[in-house]
Amino acid sequence: MSIWIIAEQKEKKLKKVSLELLGLGKKLKQKKGSELCAVLPGFEIEGLAAQLGHYGADKVFVLDDEILKTYSTEGYSKAIADLVKEHSPEILLGGATAQGKDLVPRVAAKLDTGLASDCVDVDLNSDGKPVCTRPMYAGKVRVQVTIPNSLPQMACLRPNVFPVSPPDESKSAEIIKVKPNVSESDIRAKIKEIVKGAGEKVDLTEAETIVSGGRAMKGPDDFKILEELAKVLGEKTAVGASRAVVDAGHAPHDMQVGQTGKVVNPNLYIACGISGAIQHLAGMITSKCIVAINKDPDAPIFQRADYGIVGDLFKVVPILTEAIKKLKAQE
Amino acid sequence: MNIVVCLKQVPDTETKIQLKQDGSGIVEEGIKYVVNPYDEYAVEEGIKLKEKFGGEVTIVCLGPDRATEAIRTALAMGADKAIHLNDPLFAGSDSYATAWILAKALARLSYDIILTGKQAVDWDNSQVFSYLAEFLNLPQVSVVVGLEISPDSKSANAKRETEGGEKEMIELPLPALIACQKDLNTPRFPSLPGIMKAKKKEIKNMGLADLGLSEDQVGIKGSKVKISNYTLPPERKAGKIIEGEEPQEICEKLVKLLREEAKII
Numbered sequence: 298m299s300i301w302i303i304a305e306q307k308e309k310k311l312k313k314v315s316l317e318l319l320g321l322g323k324k325l326k327q328k329k330g331s332e333l334c335a336v337l338p339g340f341e342i343e344g345l346a347a348q349l350g351h352y353g354a355d356k357v358f359v360l361d362d363e364i365l366k367t368y369s370t371e372g373y374s375k376a377i378a379d380l381v382k383e384h385s386p387e388i389l390l391g392g393a394t395a396q397g398k399d400l401v402p403r404v405a406a407k408l409d410t411g412l413a414s415d416c417v418d419v420d421l422n423s424d425g426k427p428v429c430t431r432p433m434y435a436g437k438v439r440v441q442v443t444i445p446n447s448l449p450q451m452a453c454l455r456p457n458v459f460p461v462s463p464p465d466e467s468k469s470a471e472i473i474k475v476k477p478n479v480s481e482s483d484i485r486a487k488i489k490e491i492v493k494g495a496g497e498k499v500d501l502t503e504a505e506t507i508v509s510g511g512r513a514m515k516g517p518d519d520f521k522i523l524e525e526l527a528k529v530l531g532e533k534t535a536v537g538a539s540r541a542v543v544d545a546g547h548a549p550h551d552m553q554v555g556q557t558g559k560v561v562n563p564n565l566y567i568a569c570g571i572s573g574a575i576q577h578l579a580g581m582i583t584s585k586c587i588v589a590i591n592k593d594p595d596a597p598i599f600q601r602a603d604y605g606i607v608g609d610l611f612k613v614v615p616i617l618t619e620a621i622k623k624l625k626a627q628e
Numbered sequence: 629m630n631i632v633v634c635l636k637q638v639p640d641t642e643t644k645i646q647l648k649q650d651g652s653g654i655v656e657e658g659i660k661y662v663v664n665p666y667d668e669y670a671v672e673e674g675i676k677l678k679e680k681f682g683g684e685v686t687i688v689c690l691g692p693d694r695a696t697e698a699i700r701t702a703l704a705m706g707a708d709k710a711i712h713l714n715d716p717l718f719a720g721s722d723s724y725a726t727a728w729i730l731a732k733a734l735a736r737l738s739y740d741i742i743l744t745g746k747q748a749v750d751w752d753n754s755q756v757f758s759y760l761a762e763f764l765n766l767p768q769v770s771v772v773v774g775l776e777i778s779p780d781s782k783s784a785n786a787k788r789e790t791e792g793g794e795k796e797m798i799e800l801p802l803p804a805l806i807a808c809q810k811d812l813n814t815p816r817f818p819s820l821p822g823i824m825k826a827k828k829k830e831i832k833n834m835g836l837a838d839l840g841l842s843e844d845q846v847g848i849k850g851s852k853v854k855i856s857n858y859t860l861p862p863e864r865k866a867g868k869i870i871e872g873e874e875p876q877e878i879c880e881k882l883v884k885l886l887r888e889e890a891k892i893i
Contacts, residue, residue, distance in 0.1 A: 402755040406724075411722065412755060434643075438645050438858055439860075440858050442854065486767035486769055486786075492797065500791035503791070549811070551793055586886070587867075600864075603868075604890075605868065606882060621893065
C-alpha cells in the first residue's frame, strides 16, 4: 500500500504544487506508515527526480519519453494510469493546476475511481482513508469528500494552500525509469503550438499578492496604476479584475476573480473600486489579508476587508504605491 | 453537423447559499436557478456551428423537473431539441455517475461534436467532461476559448487557456468533447420569437429504464465519491477603516499596519 503523487513540471522545472503534494504526502505517510512515491512524466526530466527525493519521495517513477515532451491529455493520462494499474497505490494525489484539472480527472476515469477536486485539506479517518475538504459553489460552502469503495482514492490539491516542507538534501529517492506504452495513435488531440502570455505573468491562482480593479476602472489604461502598485509589491504579484470590468471589455477574462473567473488564495488581496458582489467575494474570501479601497463607505467589501480606505482609488493607489516604495527603499 | 450540448441547471451566481440544519446539503427553496454560465458558451458555440455547417443542436440535460426551464432557455436561444434525463433515482449522482448516465444517452445519438461547460458552478468539480470523454473514448479539450472546425467538419483546432495568459493550440479529429470557457463567444439572449418557438420544440424525457441502466449505477449508489458535512466558511469580520486627514497619512498608516500587524509586506 502506498501513497503516490503526480509531479508536474514545466519546461524542465518542477511546479511548486509538486512540492506541496509531497508535503501532504509526507504527512499522510507518517500517519499510515506507507511508502511515498512520485510519478514524473515528461522528456529529459530525469534530473528533477533527485529533487523530489529531497522533498520526501521514497521512489520516483520517471516516465521519460519524447512522446511526453509536450503535454497531451491522452498521452499523459494513459502513461500514468498504466503505471498506477501496475502498482496499485492506495492514494493518488495531483495538483488542481491548469494541467492537473485536465489530466487528473481523465486518469481517474481510466482507473474507474472517484476524485475529490480542488481540495484545501486532506486528512485520514480512523480507517486510514483520506477525508478531503473542498469548497463548492466557489467557496460559499465547504464539504467533506470520501471515496469509500474504489481504489486508488484520488484527490487534487488547490495550489498555494498546502505548505512546502524544507528539503533534506541527504535524502535520496530510488529512481525508476519507465518507458511509457504510449504511441502516436493514442494521442488524438495534439498541441501544435503554445502561445505565451504577454510578459510571462504570474498566474492569479499562484500569486502571493493580488491587486484587483472593479467597476471604477473605465478602460484598460486605468489598470496602469494597479500595475504600478503590483510592481512595488514584488514579483509574485498579479493584477486581477472583477466580472463587471471583464464583461465591459476593459480586462481579459483570465484576469477575472470570482465565481465565473478564478478562485484565488493570496496572502494579500487589494480590492480597488470593487463593491464586493457575492460572486466576487466567493472567489477571494480565503485571502489571508484583504484591503479594500472604495469611494462608497457602504460598499459590502468593507464588511469583509481587514483594512479599508474610503477614498477615490485614482488618488489613493498612487500614494500607496509611493508609501510602499519608500518602505522597501529603507531596507 | 450533429451537435450535442450537455447542460446543467445551477443556482444563480448571486445566490447566498444556506445549509440544511443537519449539514446534509443546501436549502433549495428560494434559489433562482439558471443555465450553468459556462454551458451558455457551449450552447452559443453549438448554434454558431449549426449556422455555419447546418445540422442540428441537441441539448442533453440531467436534472430534476425544474431543469426544464434551463432546457427551454437553450431551445429559445436556437437549439433544436432536447433530451431531459430526469429520474428521481438520478438524484445525488456524482461526476462519475453523471457521466455514465450521459454516456448511455449519448450512445443512442449520432454526434460530430459534444460541447459542454468547463465546469458547473455549483459543485465546481470540472470532472464530468473527462469521465464522459473516457467512457465514449473521445479526445477532449478543456477550457476552450477558441474553436475552428475544418470545412469537411472532420477535425478541429481548439485554443485552450492554461495559466498566466498562455494558450495551447490543439488539433484534433472529430468527434470530440470540447469543454468551453468564457471568452469563447458572447451567448445570445433568447429572442421573443425564439421563446415562442421553444415552447413547441421536442423535449424527450428519459429515465433509468429507457437508458438500460440499473439502480446501483446511478444516484448515490452509483457514485464513487461521498459528500458529507456541508459547512459554511467562517464569516470574515469587518476590519478597520483607516482614518486620517490626508491620503498620504492614511496610506502610511496602512503600510505600517500591513508590515507590523498583518506582517504581510
